[in-house]
Amino acid sequence: MESQAILRPFFATSSLGYIKTNAQYSDDRKKGEAKDYMTGAQLDQHQSHDLDHIKSAKEIHDDAGRVLAEIKGTELANTETNLKPTTAKNNRSKKADPMEVFLAKKNEKLKKIKELESKDNLPPQEKKELENIKTLAKIDDEKARGADKKAREEIDKKINGDYYGSKKFIGNTAITGLNEGSKMGMQQAIGLVMTEFFTALFDEILDIYKNGFSAGFDNEKFLTILKKRLQTIARKIKAKWKDVAIAFKDGFISGFISNLVTTVTNMFVTTAKRVIRIIREGIYSLFKAIKLLIFPPENMTYEEAMHEAKKIIASGLIVTLGVIAEEYIEKFLASTGALASFSSTLTAIFVGAITGLAIIMTVYYLDKRKNDKDAIKALMTRAENSIANGEALLAKLNLGYV
Numbered sequence: 001m002e003s004q005a006i007l008r009p010f011f012a013t014s015s016l017g018y019i020k021t022n023a024q025y026s027d028d029r030k031k032g033e034a035k036d037y038m039t040g041a042q043l044d045q046h047q048s049h050d051l052d053h054i055k056s057a058k059e060i061h062d063d064a065g066r067v068l069a070e071i072k073g074t075e076l077a078n079t080e081t082n083l084k085p086t087t088a089k090n091n092r093s094k095k096a097d098p099m100e101v102f103l104a105k106k107n108e109k110l111k112k113i114k115e116l117e118s119k120d121n122l123p124p125q126e127k128k129e130l131e132n133i134k135t136l137a138k139i140d141d142e143k144a145r146g147a148d149k150k151a152r153e154e155i156d157k158k159i160n161g162d163y164y165g166s167k168k169f170i171g172n173t174a175i176t177g178l179n180e181g182s183k184m185g186m187q188q189a190i191g192l193v194m195t196e197f198f199t200a201l202f203d204e205i206l207d208i209y210k211n212g213f214s215a216g217f218d219n220e221k222f223l224t225i226l227k228k229r230l231q232t233i234a235r236k237i238k239a240k241w242k243d244v245a246i247a248f249k250d251g252f253i254s255g256f257i258s259n260l261v262t263t264v265t266n267m268f269v270t271t272a273k274r275v276i277r278i279i280r281e282g283i284y285s286l287f288k289a290i291k292l293l294i295f296p297p298e299n300m301t302y303e304e305a306m307h308e309a310k311k312i313i314a315s316g317l318i319v320t321l322g323v324i325a326e327e328y329i330e331k332f333l334a335s336t337g338a339l340a341s342f343s344s345t346l347t348a349i350f351v352g353a354i355t356g357l358a359i360i361m362t363v364y365y366l367d368k369r370k371n372d373k374d375a376i377k378a379l380m381t382r383a384e385n386s387i388a389n390g391e392a393l394l395a396k397l398n399l400g401y402v
Helices: 005-011 016-030 057-062 064-069 073-077 088-094 099-110 112-117 124-136 141-164 167-211 222-238 241-266 273-294 302-335 340-401
Strands: 050-053 083-086
Touching: 016 050, 016 073, 016 083, 050 088, 057 064, 057 073, 064 141, 064 167, 073 141, 088 099, 088 124, 099 112, 099 124, 099 141, 112 124, 141 167, 167 222, 167 241, 167 273, 241 273, 273 302, 302 340
Parallel strands: none
Antiparallel strands: 050 083
Protein backbone atom coordinates (compact mmCIF):
# COMPACT_ATOMS: atom_id res chain seq x y z
CA MET A 1 0.00 0.00 0.00
CA GLU A 2 1.16 3.57 -0.60
CA SER A 3 2.08 5.36 2.59
CA GLN A 4 2.58 9.01 1.62
CA ALA A 5 0.78 11.31 4.06
CA ILE A 6 -0.91 13.21 1.26
CA LEU A 7 -2.47 9.99 -0.04
CA ARG A 8 -3.82 8.59 3.23
CA PRO A 9 -7.38 9.92 2.71
CA PHE A 10 -7.59 7.75 -0.42
CA PHE A 11 -7.33 4.61 1.69
CA ALA A 12 -9.20 5.72 4.78
CA THR A 13 -11.40 3.01 6.24
CA SER A 14 -14.25 5.52 6.20
CA SER A 15 -14.30 5.31 2.38
CA LEU A 16 -17.49 3.43 1.58
CA GLY A 17 -16.12 2.18 -1.74
CA TYR A 18 -13.05 0.70 -0.10
CA ILE A 19 -14.97 -0.86 2.81
CA LYS A 20 -17.57 -2.43 0.53
CA THR A 21 -15.03 -3.87 -1.96
CA ASN A 22 -12.71 -5.14 0.79
CA ALA A 23 -15.60 -6.88 2.61
CA GLN A 24 -16.75 -8.51 -0.65
CA TYR A 25 -13.31 -9.89 -1.49
CA SER A 26 -12.77 -11.06 2.10
CA ASP A 27 -15.97 -13.12 1.90
CA ASP A 28 -15.00 -14.49 -1.50
CA ARG A 29 -11.52 -15.43 -0.26
CA LYS A 30 -12.90 -17.30 2.76
CA LYS A 31 -15.22 -19.21 0.42
CA GLY A 32 -12.28 -20.02 -1.86
CA GLU A 33 -13.70 -17.92 -4.70
CA ALA A 34 -11.28 -14.96 -4.74
CA LYS A 35 -8.51 -14.88 -7.34
CA ASP A 36 -5.31 -12.87 -7.53
CA TYR A 37 -5.94 -10.38 -10.35
CA MET A 38 -2.26 -10.45 -11.41
CA THR A 39 -1.80 -14.24 -11.60
CA GLY A 40 -5.31 -15.63 -11.94
CA ALA A 41 -4.51 -18.07 -9.10
CA GLN A 42 -6.91 -18.65 -6.23
CA LEU A 43 -6.02 -16.72 -3.06
CA ASP A 44 -5.23 -18.68 0.09
CA GLN A 45 -8.41 -18.93 2.18
CA HIS A 46 -6.47 -18.68 5.44
CA GLN A 47 -4.12 -15.84 4.50
CA SER A 48 -5.17 -12.19 4.36
CA HIS A 49 -4.91 -10.42 1.05
CA ASP A 50 -4.17 -6.84 -0.06
CA LEU A 51 -6.39 -4.64 -2.19
CA ASP A 52 -4.23 -3.06 -4.87
CA HIS A 53 -5.14 0.33 -6.32
CA ILE A 54 -4.37 -0.54 -9.94
CA LYS A 55 -4.07 3.10 -10.93
CA SER A 56 -2.17 4.35 -7.93
CA ALA A 57 -3.44 7.04 -5.60
CA LYS A 58 -0.47 9.22 -6.54
CA GLU A 59 -1.38 9.06 -10.22
CA ILE A 60 -4.99 9.88 -9.46
CA HIS A 61 -4.02 12.68 -7.10
CA ASP A 62 -1.73 14.25 -9.75
CA ASP A 63 -4.17 13.76 -12.64
CA ALA A 64 -4.86 17.21 -14.13
CA GLY A 65 -8.16 15.95 -15.54
CA ARG A 66 -9.37 14.95 -12.08
CA VAL A 67 -8.50 18.40 -10.73
CA LEU A 68 -10.33 20.13 -13.62
CA ALA A 69 -13.38 17.89 -13.13
CA GLU A 70 -13.24 18.59 -9.37
CA ILE A 71 -13.70 14.90 -8.47
CA LYS A 72 -12.50 13.59 -5.10
CA GLY A 73 -9.56 11.22 -5.29
CA THR A 74 -11.31 8.68 -3.06
CA GLU A 75 -14.18 8.47 -5.52
CA LEU A 76 -11.87 7.44 -8.36
CA ALA A 77 -9.32 5.40 -6.41
CA ASN A 78 -11.78 3.17 -4.58
CA THR A 79 -13.93 1.95 -7.45
CA GLU A 80 -14.55 -1.77 -7.94
CA THR A 81 -12.50 -1.87 -11.16
CA ASN A 82 -9.54 -0.04 -9.58
CA LEU A 83 -9.49 -2.13 -6.36
CA LYS A 84 -8.40 -5.71 -6.99
CA PRO A 85 -7.15 -8.45 -4.63
CA THR A 86 -3.58 -9.70 -4.76
CA THR A 87 -0.93 -11.01 -2.39
CA ALA A 88 0.86 -8.67 -0.01
CA LYS A 89 4.17 -9.39 -1.77
CA ASN A 90 2.81 -8.42 -5.18
CA ASN A 91 1.16 -5.28 -3.86
CA ARG A 92 4.24 -4.12 -2.00
CA SER A 93 6.42 -4.83 -5.04
CA LYS A 94 4.18 -2.74 -7.27
CA LYS A 95 4.05 0.23 -4.85
CA ALA A 96 2.79 3.38 -6.61
CA ASP A 97 4.23 2.48 -10.02
CA PRO A 98 2.04 2.49 -13.13
CA MET A 99 1.42 -1.05 -14.36
CA GLU A 100 3.79 -0.85 -17.35
CA VAL A 101 6.63 0.44 -15.15
CA PHE A 102 6.00 -2.29 -12.57
CA LEU A 103 5.96 -5.06 -15.21
CA ALA A 104 9.16 -3.73 -16.80
CA LYS A 105 10.92 -3.77 -13.42
CA LYS A 106 9.52 -7.23 -12.69
CA ASN A 107 10.73 -8.67 -16.01
CA GLU A 108 14.17 -7.16 -15.41
CA LYS A 109 14.34 -8.91 -12.04
CA LEU A 110 13.39 -12.28 -13.60
CA LYS A 111 16.72 -12.26 -15.44
CA LYS A 112 18.46 -12.84 -12.11
CA ILE A 113 16.77 -16.20 -11.42
CA LYS A 114 19.30 -18.29 -13.36
CA GLU A 115 22.20 -16.35 -11.87
CA LEU A 116 21.00 -16.94 -8.30
CA GLU A 117 20.05 -20.59 -8.91
CA SER A 118 23.51 -21.33 -10.32
CA LYS A 119 25.12 -20.47 -6.98
CA ASP A 120 25.72 -23.40 -4.56
CA ASN A 121 25.43 -21.71 -1.19
CA LEU A 122 23.21 -18.65 -1.20
CA PRO A 123 23.37 -16.32 1.80
CA PRO A 124 20.01 -15.68 3.54
CA GLN A 125 19.54 -12.33 1.84
CA GLU A 126 19.94 -13.77 -1.68
CA LYS A 127 17.71 -16.75 -0.77
CA LYS A 128 14.97 -14.31 0.18
CA GLU A 129 15.58 -12.32 -3.02
CA LEU A 130 15.27 -15.50 -5.14
CA GLU A 131 12.06 -16.44 -3.35
CA ASN A 132 10.58 -12.98 -3.98
CA ILE A 133 11.57 -13.03 -7.66
CA LYS A 134 10.00 -16.48 -8.14
CA THR A 135 6.81 -15.12 -6.62
CA LEU A 136 6.87 -12.25 -9.14
CA ALA A 137 7.45 -14.78 -11.96
CA LYS A 138 3.90 -16.09 -11.38
CA ILE A 139 2.43 -12.77 -12.51
CA ASP A 140 0.63 -12.96 -15.86
CA ASP A 141 1.50 -9.76 -17.75
CA GLU A 142 -1.57 -9.93 -19.98
CA LYS A 143 -3.95 -10.35 -17.03
CA ALA A 144 -2.29 -7.44 -15.21
CA ARG A 145 -2.43 -5.24 -18.32
CA GLY A 146 -6.07 -6.14 -18.95
CA ALA A 147 -7.07 -5.14 -15.41
CA ASP A 148 -5.02 -1.94 -15.71
CA LYS A 149 -6.66 -1.00 -19.01
CA LYS A 150 -10.15 -1.59 -17.66
CA ALA A 151 -9.49 0.45 -14.49
CA ARG A 152 -8.01 3.38 -16.42
CA GLU A 153 -10.82 3.40 -18.97
CA GLU A 154 -13.46 3.64 -16.24
CA ILE A 155 -11.56 6.39 -14.40
CA ASP A 156 -11.07 8.36 -17.64
CA LYS A 157 -14.73 7.88 -18.55
CA LYS A 158 -15.79 9.30 -15.18
CA ILE A 159 -13.41 12.28 -15.46
CA ASN A 160 -14.44 13.06 -19.05
CA GLY A 161 -18.15 12.69 -18.27
CA ASP A 162 -17.99 15.06 -15.30
CA TYR A 163 -15.66 17.60 -16.90
CA TYR A 164 -17.03 17.83 -20.44
CA GLY A 165 -20.57 18.22 -19.11
CA SER A 166 -19.68 20.99 -16.67
CA LYS A 167 -20.00 24.78 -16.91
CA LYS A 168 -16.29 24.98 -16.13
CA PHE A 169 -15.52 23.13 -19.39
CA ILE A 170 -17.66 25.55 -21.41
CA GLY A 171 -15.95 28.52 -19.73
CA ASN A 172 -12.45 27.07 -20.24
CA THR A 173 -13.23 26.26 -23.88
CA ALA A 174 -14.37 29.84 -24.49
CA ILE A 175 -11.27 31.28 -22.77
CA THR A 176 -8.80 28.99 -24.60
CA GLY A 177 -10.66 29.68 -27.85
CA LEU A 178 -10.25 33.44 -27.38
CA ASN A 179 -6.59 33.00 -26.43
CA GLU A 180 -5.83 30.76 -29.43
CA GLY A 181 -7.81 33.06 -31.72
CA SER A 182 -5.88 36.10 -30.47
CA LYS A 183 -2.54 34.30 -30.87
CA MET A 184 -3.37 33.16 -34.40
CA GLY A 185 -4.73 36.60 -35.29
CA MET A 186 -1.58 38.34 -34.00
CA GLN A 187 0.58 35.81 -35.83
CA GLN A 188 -1.12 36.56 -39.15
CA ALA A 189 -1.23 40.34 -38.56
CA ILE A 190 2.45 40.55 -37.55
CA GLY A 191 3.36 38.30 -40.48
CA LEU A 192 1.64 40.70 -42.90
CA VAL A 193 3.27 43.77 -41.27
CA MET A 194 6.70 42.12 -41.53
CA THR A 195 6.06 41.24 -45.18
CA GLU A 196 5.06 44.82 -45.98
CA PHE A 197 8.04 46.16 -44.01
CA PHE A 198 10.59 44.10 -45.93
CA THR A 199 8.87 44.81 -49.26
CA ALA A 200 9.04 48.56 -48.60
CA LEU A 201 12.61 48.26 -47.29
CA PHE A 202 13.79 46.41 -50.41
CA ASP A 203 12.07 49.06 -52.56
CA GLU A 204 14.14 51.73 -50.81
CA ILE A 205 17.33 49.68 -51.12
CA LEU A 206 16.66 49.17 -54.84
CA ASP A 207 16.06 52.90 -55.27
CA ILE A 208 19.32 53.68 -53.46
CA TYR A 209 21.17 51.16 -55.66
CA LYS A 210 19.74 52.58 -58.90
CA ASN A 211 19.59 56.32 -58.17
CA GLY A 212 21.85 56.89 -55.19
CA PHE A 213 21.11 57.54 -51.53
CA SER A 214 20.23 61.25 -51.82
CA ALA A 215 18.49 61.23 -55.25
CA GLY A 216 15.20 63.16 -55.15
CA PHE A 217 15.92 64.85 -51.80
CA ASP A 218 16.66 68.57 -51.39
CA ASN A 219 18.55 68.15 -48.13
CA GLU A 220 21.59 65.93 -48.56
CA LYS A 221 22.22 65.32 -44.85
CA PHE A 222 22.46 61.59 -44.15
CA LEU A 223 20.20 61.52 -41.09
CA THR A 224 17.53 63.68 -42.75
CA ILE A 225 17.39 61.43 -45.82
CA LEU A 226 17.40 58.30 -43.67
CA LYS A 227 14.52 59.70 -41.63
CA LYS A 228 12.50 60.48 -44.78
CA ARG A 229 13.15 57.03 -46.25
CA LEU A 230 12.01 55.41 -42.99
CA GLN A 231 8.90 57.61 -43.04
CA THR A 232 8.18 56.35 -46.56
CA ILE A 233 8.40 52.75 -45.31
CA ALA A 234 6.10 53.62 -42.39
CA ARG A 235 3.53 55.24 -44.74
CA LYS A 236 3.46 52.15 -46.93
CA ILE A 237 2.88 49.90 -43.91
CA LYS A 238 0.23 52.30 -42.54
CA ALA A 239 -1.59 52.21 -45.87
CA LYS A 240 -2.08 48.47 -45.38
CA TRP A 241 -3.87 48.78 -42.01
CA LYS A 242 -7.11 47.42 -43.45
CA ASP A 243 -5.30 44.34 -44.76
CA VAL A 244 -3.66 43.88 -41.33
CA ALA A 245 -7.05 44.09 -39.62
CA ILE A 246 -8.50 41.53 -42.04
CA ALA A 247 -5.52 39.23 -41.48
CA PHE A 248 -6.06 39.47 -37.69
CA LYS A 249 -9.78 38.75 -38.08
CA ASP A 250 -9.17 35.74 -40.36
CA GLY A 251 -6.47 34.41 -38.02
CA PHE A 252 -8.70 34.91 -34.98
CA ILE A 253 -11.65 33.03 -36.52
CA SER A 254 -9.53 30.12 -37.75
CA GLY A 255 -7.65 29.96 -34.40
CA PHE A 256 -10.92 29.86 -32.47
CA ILE A 257 -12.34 27.13 -34.74
CA SER A 258 -9.13 25.05 -34.62
CA ASN A 259 -9.16 25.24 -30.79
CA LEU A 260 -12.76 24.04 -30.82
CA VAL A 261 -11.86 21.14 -33.12
CA THR A 262 -8.88 20.24 -30.89
CA THR A 263 -11.10 20.32 -27.80
CA VAL A 264 -13.69 18.05 -29.41
CA THR A 265 -10.91 15.71 -30.58
CA ASN A 266 -9.49 15.59 -27.05
CA MET A 267 -12.81 14.22 -25.81
CA PHE A 268 -11.94 11.00 -27.62
CA VAL A 269 -8.16 10.99 -27.89
CA THR A 270 -5.43 13.25 -26.52
CA THR A 271 -3.80 15.21 -29.33
CA ALA A 272 -0.07 15.83 -29.39
CA LYS A 273 1.44 19.29 -29.75
CA ARG A 274 2.30 18.78 -33.43
CA VAL A 275 -1.19 17.44 -34.21
CA ILE A 276 -2.63 20.68 -32.77
CA ARG A 277 -0.37 22.63 -35.14
CA ILE A 278 -1.59 20.54 -38.08
CA ILE A 279 -5.22 21.21 -37.13
CA ARG A 280 -4.54 24.94 -36.73
CA GLU A 281 -2.67 25.35 -40.03
CA GLY A 282 -5.12 23.12 -41.89
CA ILE A 283 -8.19 25.03 -40.72
CA TYR A 284 -6.55 28.39 -41.46
CA SER A 285 -5.72 27.33 -45.03
CA LEU A 286 -9.21 25.91 -45.56
CA PHE A 287 -10.82 29.04 -44.10
CA LYS A 288 -8.81 31.34 -46.39
CA ALA A 289 -9.61 29.21 -49.46
CA ILE A 290 -13.36 29.10 -48.74
CA LYS A 291 -13.43 32.84 -47.99
CA LEU A 292 -11.66 33.56 -51.29
CA LEU A 293 -14.20 31.48 -53.22
CA ILE A 294 -17.25 32.96 -51.49
CA PHE A 295 -15.99 36.57 -51.32
CA PRO A 296 -13.47 37.00 -54.15
CA PRO A 297 -11.81 40.43 -54.54
CA GLU A 298 -13.16 42.87 -57.10
CA ASN A 299 -12.28 42.16 -60.74
CA MET A 300 -11.36 38.54 -59.93
CA THR A 301 -13.22 35.86 -61.86
CA TYR A 302 -14.42 32.63 -60.25
CA GLU A 303 -11.78 30.71 -62.24
CA GLU A 304 -9.01 32.97 -60.88
CA ALA A 305 -10.38 32.65 -57.33
CA MET A 306 -10.39 28.86 -57.69
CA HIS A 307 -6.77 28.97 -58.86
CA GLU A 308 -5.71 31.10 -55.86
CA ALA A 309 -7.67 28.81 -53.50
CA LYS A 310 -5.77 25.81 -54.91
CA LYS A 311 -2.48 27.52 -54.07
CA ILE A 312 -3.62 28.24 -50.51
CA ILE A 313 -4.74 24.64 -49.92
CA ALA A 314 -1.56 23.25 -51.50
CA SER A 315 0.56 25.48 -49.24
CA GLY A 316 -1.43 24.28 -46.20
CA LEU A 317 -0.85 20.65 -47.16
CA ILE A 318 2.89 21.24 -47.54
CA VAL A 319 3.05 22.91 -44.11
CA THR A 320 1.17 19.91 -42.65
CA LEU A 321 3.65 17.48 -44.21
CA GLY A 322 6.49 19.63 -42.86
CA VAL A 323 5.07 19.41 -39.32
CA ILE A 324 4.78 15.62 -39.63
CA ALA A 325 8.35 15.37 -40.96
CA GLU A 326 9.61 17.51 -38.05
CA GLU A 327 8.97 14.76 -35.51
CA TYR A 328 10.90 12.09 -37.43
CA ILE A 329 13.81 14.39 -38.32
CA GLU A 330 14.11 15.62 -34.72
CA LYS A 331 14.11 12.04 -33.40
CA PHE A 332 16.78 11.07 -35.96
CA LEU A 333 19.02 14.02 -35.04
CA ALA A 334 18.50 13.36 -31.32
CA SER A 335 19.66 9.75 -31.81
CA THR A 336 22.94 10.78 -33.49
CA GLY A 337 24.48 11.89 -30.20
CA ALA A 338 26.68 14.67 -31.53
CA LEU A 339 23.72 16.74 -32.76
CA ALA A 340 21.32 15.80 -29.95
CA SER A 341 21.73 19.14 -28.14
CA PHE A 342 20.82 21.11 -31.27
CA SER A 343 18.19 18.72 -32.68
CA SER A 344 15.21 21.08 -32.15
CA THR A 345 16.95 24.13 -33.64
CA LEU A 346 18.43 22.24 -36.61
CA THR A 347 15.08 20.57 -37.31
CA ALA A 348 13.26 23.92 -37.31
CA ILE A 349 15.81 25.46 -39.71
CA PHE A 350 15.94 22.45 -42.05
CA VAL A 351 12.19 21.79 -42.17
CA GLY A 352 11.43 25.52 -42.45
CA ALA A 353 13.79 25.88 -45.44
CA ILE A 354 12.51 22.74 -47.19
CA THR A 355 8.85 23.67 -46.55
CA GLY A 356 9.41 27.20 -47.88
CA LEU A 357 11.12 25.94 -51.04
CA ALA A 358 8.41 23.33 -51.58
CA ILE A 359 5.68 26.00 -51.31
CA ILE A 360 7.51 28.29 -53.79
CA MET A 361 7.98 25.44 -56.29
CA THR A 362 4.37 24.28 -55.94
CA VAL A 363 2.95 27.79 -56.39
CA TYR A 364 5.27 28.32 -59.40
CA TYR A 365 4.10 25.02 -60.92
CA LEU A 366 0.41 25.86 -60.42
CA ASP A 367 0.90 29.34 -61.93
CA LYS A 368 2.90 27.99 -64.87
CA ARG A 369 0.30 25.30 -65.48
CA LYS A 370 -2.44 27.94 -65.47
CA ASN A 371 -0.41 30.20 -67.79
CA ASP A 372 0.20 27.28 -70.16
CA LYS A 373 -3.51 26.50 -70.18
CA ASP A 374 -4.33 30.16 -70.80
CA ALA A 375 -1.76 30.29 -73.63
CA ILE A 376 -3.15 27.13 -75.24
CA LYS A 377 -6.68 28.47 -74.86
CA ALA A 378 -5.69 31.79 -76.46
CA LEU A 379 -3.89 29.93 -79.27
CA MET A 380 -6.97 27.76 -79.91
CA THR A 381 -9.18 30.87 -79.95
CA ARG A 382 -6.88 32.58 -82.47
CA ALA A 383 -6.79 29.41 -84.57
CA GLU A 384 -10.59 29.17 -84.55
CA ASN A 385 -10.86 32.84 -85.49
CA SER A 386 -8.33 32.32 -88.33
CA ILE A 387 -10.27 29.32 -89.61
CA ALA A 388 -13.55 31.28 -89.42
CA ASN A 389 -11.96 34.21 -91.28
CA GLY A 390 -10.54 31.85 -93.89
CA GLU A 391 -13.92 30.20 -94.41
CA ALA A 392 -15.57 33.61 -94.76
CA LEU A 393 -12.94 34.66 -97.34
CA LEU A 394 -13.41 31.44 -99.33
CA ALA A 395 -17.16 31.98 -99.30
CA LYS A 396 -16.71 35.50 -100.74
CA LEU A 397 -14.33 34.23 -103.43
CA ASN A 398 -16.77 31.51 -104.42
CA LEU A 399 -19.60 34.04 -104.70
CA GLY A 400 -17.40 36.32 -106.83
CA TYR A 401 -16.51 33.42 -109.09
CA VAL A 402 -20.12 32.49 -109.62
